[in-house]
Amino acid sequence: MTVAKNRWPARVAATFGLLVMALALLVAPGTPASAHAVLASSSPVPDTVLSSAPAEVVLTFSEPVRQVPGKIRVLGPDGSRVDRGEPTFDGALVRIPVDPGGARGTYLVSYRVISADSHPVAGGYTYSVGAPSTPPADSDTGSAVDSVVAVAVPVAKYVGYVGLVLLAGVVLVLSLLWPQRLSRHRAARLAWTGLGLVAFATLAGLWLQVPYTNGGGLFSVDGSALTDVLGSPFGAAHLVRLGILVAIGILLRPLLAGRSGPVDQWLLVILGLGALATWPIAGHPAASPVPAVSVVVDAVHLGSMAIWLGGLTMLVAVLLRQADERELTAIMPVWSRWATAAVSALVLAGTVQALIEVGTPAALVSTRYGWLLLAKVGLFALVIAVAAYSRQLVRRRAAADEPGRIRRAVWAELGITAVILAVAAALVQTTPARTADADAPGGGTIGYYATTLTSNLYSLELVVDPAEVGSNTLHLDVFTPDRKPLPVVEWRVTAALPAQGIEPIEVPLLPLTDNHATGEIKLPARGDWQLRITVRTSEIDQATVIATVPIK
Structure with missing residues (x-):
């Protein structure tokens, strides 16, 4: 009692x-369904030459991001800061007010934000006003x-x-x-x-x-x-x-x-x-494309690892030293069953985890995440071979008769798995392969198409990402002739490929702000696609611009 x-x-x-x-x-x-945010679009568009300085810089990321205080800067051609006040964060959208009376030349936008998986994301780009000049240097980009x-x-x-x-x-x-x-x-x-x-x-x-x-x-x-x-x-x-x-x-x-x-x-x-x-x-799992599945799978993976390695540690540190022959004969078969179950769960969870985080076979061999994962798999195969040898010793009851042999086998398991733990610790700090592959040359955000279109009513900046056959994301930003955001009442975009007889396809758009919209479209063929964009800014004012976008 x-x-x-x-x-x-x-x-x-x-x-x-x-x-x-x-x-x-x-x-x-x-938590949003993504990981390691990347810059999806920006206004002004990178490397563009504007006729006049903008009133703000707008960054749109692939997922909501959080601010790192003091780490978003816009530098003018002379290296002085032209951003005015604190940037505003609205999910994936970051607005940076800048001096609209800036000088001619090239400007540098540098940023450091925190993505949904708690990792910092840093980068920068340039745009010019009037004519390009030598880009300013920023000693505090915070990219490293x-x-x-x-x-x-x-x-x-x-x-x-x-x-x-x-x-x-x-x-x-x-x-x-x-x-x-x-x-x-x-x-x-x-x-x-x-x-x-x-x-x-x-x-x-x-x-x-x-x-x-x-x-x-x-x-x-x-x-x-x-x-x-x-x-x-x-x-x-x-x-x-x-x-x-x-x-x-x-x-x-x-x-x-x-x-x-x-x-x-x-x-x-x-x-x-x-x-x-x-x-x-x-970490990464909570920001994966399927966060609920990834969190559960990663927890199973981690728990199975802890049970397996923890049991091995107790065997080496205590039981194989202190238990007698009768006790070892009773303990080892039970432990062998527990270890088999833990390893089976480890393999299953690891496979699901890899399929989610790697994305494509190419990413497995072309990214640091993929290489670390392959190293982990190779080491795991080696430790499984050692574990199989230990299991054979248990079945032959060598644990009681020859405790030295099984002790050496268990030590080998622990040594290899210590290295596996080190690889795992590096993996959780590495950009997932599916994101790294999308951000590499030839994929994702590097291969986008960007242009600026003008009409008598507005200036429109268009980004098509990745400008390849398949799914593409459109970003549209509308400004007045003096580079101030222009509120839009109605958007309409169609895509056509006249050379192959593909009639105009309506592109559904989602307005993110009063002057910024985004949309998704599947482009089924290569060629020069014509995007017809109609923007209405009031009950009576509207204008249409046409862009020819080369799709690879």
Whole structure:
């Protein structure tokens, strides 16, 4: 009775942790279905020459982005800043007010924003007024990540993975495989070490996210920037993880003392599942084309890895050293079944994850993400071969007769999987192959077609991306002759290919602002397509312009 009474604070704390986790996940804003934002269009269009300076610069990204304070700049031909006031963010749209009385010459637009998967996206382009000149240089474009921070971020993730492995291994083995006669002292040390490593990695991740996003050094962290990180989906996921770790720490005590009951163990399982979900929610999976699937698959992948490697660690560190022949004979077949199930789930989840994040076979061999994934698959195949050898030893009952052989095999598994964990830590910091491939030469945003069309009423900037056979995105921006945004009452666009007898196809448009619209169209053939664009600016004023767009 006394033991049961002593457990109620742990259960209350665990329940509170669950409520915090559920509330945070419910109120967290939905994450858009994309990853690593890219600049879809801009106004002015890159490399264009305008007759007069614009009143604003508009950047349209492939997904909603968040601001990095002070990292969006427009420089004039003399290198001075011509942006006026703070830029405004509206989902994927960023408006930068600029001096409309700017001088003739070439201007530089540089930007650094945060994409939906919490990674910084930086870049820049130029446009000219009157005539081109030598582009200005910006010493603070913020396009690079500090070298120390670039190393520290994946190291922190690796430390977190190691801690998760230790924690999961101890909980699994103590709950299902632990001989009653053995001391739990060494297992307890591993468990507290694992919990401490995960907590340290989580706190380090929150700290490092500040210089990682703003491009500063390791200690370029102030209260305002840290508050911004804590208020983001990335920060919310990490705070939830810390809360869950506190509850797990309370529930670990009875387990490590051999006093936990089924309720405590089930609470640990539920809390563990909640903690696992915070990793994908703070990374690529939550911003994938199918976020719900990706988050679940990544959590399964991570959990399976933790169970497998954690169990191996407990075997090497404790059981193979302390268990006797009779105990090993009973333990190893059960562990072998658990390891087989974990590896099967790992392979299945990893396959689904790869199909989502890679996108195309070409991206698998042409991107850094694809190369790292191939390296991970190769190492995984090697470790599976070693695991199969270990399983054969278990079937022949060599675990009891020759513990040295199986201990060496398990050490080999752990060594290879330590390298796999390092590759995984690098993978989560790498642009997914499907996005990197789209942003590479010959794909996505590099191959777009852009032009400026004029009428007696307006100037229209048109972007067709990627200007190839298949799906294309259109972006249209309308301005007055003096380069001020011109509100549009009605848009109408048709696309035709007269040379092949393709009659005009209506392009549905979605107005994003009063002077900016976007649309999607499938162009079935190569050739010079004619886009007929009619813009009505009032009840009686409208004009039509025609663009000839070469489609490859």
